[in-house]
Amino acid sequence: SYKFISSKRLEEVKIFFPDSKPVKEEPLSQARLFPRSLEEGLGFEYAMFHNQVENRTVCILQGGPYLQGIPGFLHGGAIATMIDSTVGMCAVLTGGAVMTANLNINFRRPIPLCSVVVINSQLDKIEGRKLFVSCNVQSLDEKTLYSEATSLFVKLDPK
């Protein structure tokens, strides 16, 4: 029951923040979704799948050579980016328009550049406007645990 999610979906979540200054129009015309901003094969190569019955989102990721932190390994920020994207997708598909309020990541082991990993996320609970989503990042054979994370999303009031 996994369904492929177009990455355009996140881009389409247009939300109005009444007390934030809007960006000038010119840079917005150039804007790209961050995880899709690097050329093919160099940055984030990923696909996400969502299980609507179990409220779980799975991401298969290969981090390319432009995502380096310590030589030979992914930058912590690149890992955080795909974790935020995956738990965010799980939250959006469960709760609609949401914003990340907290992200807490434990980095257990460095992820070799260009290796393929799986991010397994699930909705843990909903309390009012709060959605709690957690995930882990593992090797494809699930023998190596690279990272674990918890996150909190807050539903946005469309008014």
Next chain:
Amino acid sequence: SYKFISSKRLEEVKIFFPDSKPVKEEPLSQARLFPRSLEEGLGFEYAMFHNQVENRTVCILQGGPYLQGIPGFLHGGAIATMIDSTVGMCAVLTGGAVMTANLNINFRRPIPLCSVVVINSQLDKIEGRKLFVSCNVQSLDEKTLYSEATSLFVKLDPK
């Protein structure tokens, strides 16, 4: 007493992880430090300054149009990337070779795309091999608090 830090310094921290599989050599030759992987003006435009007396690192950042999350605002992963880089720089310049073990970020308000922000980080304490570094992300006039974070770094044994 702030000193400009070359971004090459982080790239030069070569660390050996004995039980991690090394990456094939070919992609390594293409490797780029993640926050420097996007073309000028489109991604992370930043400079860092370190105060060796107070163990503080300051980062001035302008996040370009390729770092978009929600339309018009920076992706949470882009914010996490520069937070990790800044607290990481503070930890490296204080403790030498280190690795991020934990990163805990509270996102208070979304950061408009192309705005300039300041990340102020400081070493809070050292316990054996553990370094605790915290930071906040504010507007240039320090009137708007965008994010706050705590982090834990572990010193790596060079053997």
